[in-house]
Amino acid sequence: MSAKQRKWIFQILPYSILALIGVCFLLPLLWVLVASVDTNAMQSLKTPTHLTGNNYVDVLTNKDNQRAFLIGLFMSGGQAVLVVILGLLAAYPLSRYQLKYKKPFMLTILFMTSLPITAVMVPVYQLFLSLKLYNNIFGVILFFVASAMPYGIWMLKNFMDSVPSELEEAAWIDGASVFVGIRKVVAPLMIPGICTVAIFTFSGSWGNFFVPYILLQSPENFPASLKIYQFFGQYGMADYGKLAAFSVMYAIPSVMLYILSQRFMSKGFGMQGGMKG
Amino acid sequence: MSSLAVQGMEKRRKTWTWVYFLLPSVAIMLVFFIYPILLTVFYSFTNLALTGEAAKDLQFVGLDNYTRMFEDPTVRTSIWNTLVFLIGSAVIGQQVLGFLIALFMKHRNKWFRRVIGTIVLAGWVTPEIVCALCLYSFFGDEGTLNAILQSFGMSEVTWLYTVPMITIILANIWHGTAFSMLVFQAALDDVPSEIEEAAIVDGASKWQVLMRVTIPYIKETITTNMMLVTLQTLGVFGLIYAMTGGGPGTSTTTLPIFMYNQAFVNYQLGYGTAISLLLLFIGIILSLFYIRSMKE
Numbered sequence: 374m375s376a377k378q379r380k381w382i383f384q385i386l387p388y389s390i391l392a393l394i395g396v397c398f399l400l401p402l403l404w405v406l407v408a409s410v411d412t413n414a415m416q417s418l419k420t421p422t423h424l425t426g427n428n429y430v431d432v433l434t435n436k437d438n439q440r441a442f443l444i445g446l447f448m449s450g451g452q453a454v455l456v457v458i459l460g461l462l463a464a465y466p467l468s469r470y471q472l473k474y475k476k477p478f479m480l481t482i483l484f485m486t487s488l489p490i491t492a493v494m495v496p497v498y499q500l501f502l503s504l505k506l507y508n509n510i511f512g513v514i515l516f517f518v519a520s521a522m523p524y525g526i527w528m529l530k531n532f533m534d535s536v537p538s539e540l541e542e543a544a545w546i547d548g549a550s551v552f553v554g555i556r557k558v559v560a561p562l563m564i565p566g567i568c569t570v571a572i573f574t575f576s577g578s579w580g581n582f583f584v585p586y587i588l589l590q591s592p593e594n595f596p597a598s599l600k601i602y603q604f605f606g607q608y609g610m611a612d613y614g615k616l617a618a619f620s621v622m623y624a625i626p627s628v629m630l631y632i633l634s635q636r637f638m639s640k641g642f643g644m645q646g647g648m649k650g
Numbered sequence: 651m652s653s654l655a656v657q658g659m660e661k662r663r664k665t666w667t668w669v670y671f672l673l674p675s676v677a678i679m680l681v682f683f684i685y686p687i688l689l690t691v692f693y694s695f696t697n698l699a700l701t702g703e704a705a706k707d708l709q710f711v712g713l714d715n716y717t718r719m720f721e722d723p724t725v726r727t728s729i730w731n732t733l734v735f736l737i738g739s740a741v742i743g744q745q746v747l748g749f750l751i752a753l754f755m756k757h758r759n760k761w762f763r764r765v766i767g768t769i770v771l772a773g774w775v776t777p778e779i780v781c782a783l784c785l786y787s788f789f790g791d792e793g794t795l796n797a798i799l800q801s802f803g804m805s806e807v808t809w810l811y812t813v814p815m816i817t818i819i820l821a822n823i824w825h826g827t828a829f830s831m832l833v834f835q836a837a838l839d840d841v842p843s844e845i846e847e848a849a850i851v852d853g854a855s856k857w858q859v860l861m862r863v864t865i866p867y868i869k870e871t872i873t874t875n876m877m878l879v880t881l882q883t884l885g886v887f888g889l890i891y892a893m894t895g896g897g898p899g900t901s902t903t904t905l906p907i908f909m910y911n912q913a914f915v916n917y918q919l920g921y922g923t924a925i926s927l928l929l930l931f932i933g934i935i936l937s938l939f940y941i942r943s944m945k946e
Binding site (some may be wrong): 383386387391392394395398399400401402404405408415416418443459460462465466467470472480483484485487488489490491492493494495496497498499500507515516518519520522525526551570576579580581582583586587598601602605610613616617620621624627628631645 | 674686747796886
């Protein structure tokens with residue numbers, strides 16, 4: 374093999390390996406997209422018999438599905454709002470005050486961001502039974518808030534650190550209270566940070582299956598993540614087209630929010646902040 | 651006057667007002683996060699059950715759940731399965747594949763990077779239940795993979811029955827690799843090109859540059875990423891549950907699936923929490939390592 378040939382191979386090799394990886398990643402995804410517009414979708418990827426939007430229409434016009442989507446939006450939206458508000462409040466003294474136990478507190482928070490939630494679900498279930506929160510949508514929101522709180526506090530505290538305190542002091546001189554200072558001066562300057570936290574919390578719970586699966590019982594309380602699982606079991610084998618359409622609809626908010634989050638994450642993707650996927 | 655106002659604020663912010671700010675979030679974490687962890691420890695020493703006598707009359711059973719756990723062959727199988735799943739999909743799969751993609755993408759055509767990056771990211775952004783569905787249909791008896799094999803004249807394989815562990819490992823790689831890819835892309839961009847070039851000038855081969863310069867330079871990122879990815883994988887439930895349900899038999903029963911089955915299928919909550927505690931214990935050890943790596 375001549376040196377020229379070798380050089381050529383080294384040029385082309387990374388491209389072919391990447392292309393192969395790309396195809397492997399693409400095929401399962403392509404199936405769900407194609408099957409969702411196929412009148413006669415099968416388990417394997419194939420060219421559609423006829424293109425149709427009926428799968429989407431059927432899924433969207435179903436009252437139960439609409440309900441599941443709304444519940445999902447309500448749960449994840451409610452969680453995101455609460456995490457941001459409570460997180461901002463908690464971040465304020467952690468960022469601005471000289472507190473004695475700040476460092477161990479922040480380390481505990483960081484520690485909590487990485488604990489597997491799965492491991493506490495059995496006692497949480499028992500706790501929900503005794504607090505009469507079992508099968509209650511608001512109960513699930515509270516648990517979601519608690520589980521995302523460490524991440525929210527950690528991120529918002531770091532974002533708040535970068536807002537200079539002089540601006541706030543100027544507002545105080547003009548007679549603003551501490552709360553008004555946070556609301557009118559600090560929070561507006563943290564919009565990218567707030568959006569990042571809101572988006573990551575929202576998509577985290579929107580895609581979460583285990584927590585609502587344990588804490589909710591009646592189908593009329595199911596968010597989209599559970600509805601789709603139920604759908605999988607009931608009609609999955611018979612109607613791949615509708616199942617695929619439902620899946621695409623359900624995945625859309627996560628995809629949109631991810632794209633949106635890219636606009637706010639100016640620094641790109643770093644390890645700082647203990648991001649959770 | 652104005653400086654007095656600031657001083658007043660300064661004074662107030664140094665006293666006990668911080669309690670109000672922290673109270674709501676700390677309270678909610680205490681009730682729904684810390685307390686359940688303590689409950690895990692407590693319940694694991696009881697015979698707590700959903701039905702039958704034990705449901706009415708909670709009793710301490712000492713270490714019974716633990717001795718039972720260590721005698722239960724399914725626990726051993728689950729621990730083994732969890733290890734195989736962790737090493738296969740997180741430590742090797744996502745890390746190595748994510749690193750390779752990031753490495754190969756460096757200095758490539760921008761357009762090409764974009765396309766491949768987007769495809770890999772799509773698997774990450776997709777919710778886990780949808781991932782389970784996509785990969786279930788890919789590996790299904792009449793799925794895409796068998797259709798491809800058939801078109802090459804090869805015989806079909808019942809992937810989900812003959813090699814279920816491999817299918818869930820690949821599914822988790824599909825779902826998670828983008829995270830490691832992004833982390834390593836950022837890390838590789840931070841490696842100063844001068845030191846790599848200097849090594850090449852000194853006569854090092856590309857392989858030597860990678861092993862002796864690039865990898866040592868991003869060593870800390872590798873450790874931190876490893877902890878995070880392992881922690882995420884440790885808690886994976888929905889993906890496995892929807893694809894194989896832990897079966898066939900117990901061949902894909904990892905600790906979270908086993909915990910779920912004991913607590914909610916067999917109604918043995920006490921025993922279920924003993925298994926949770928094992929899971930939590932592994933998680934705590936990994937988290938401590940993770941924090942240590944972040945502190946440096």
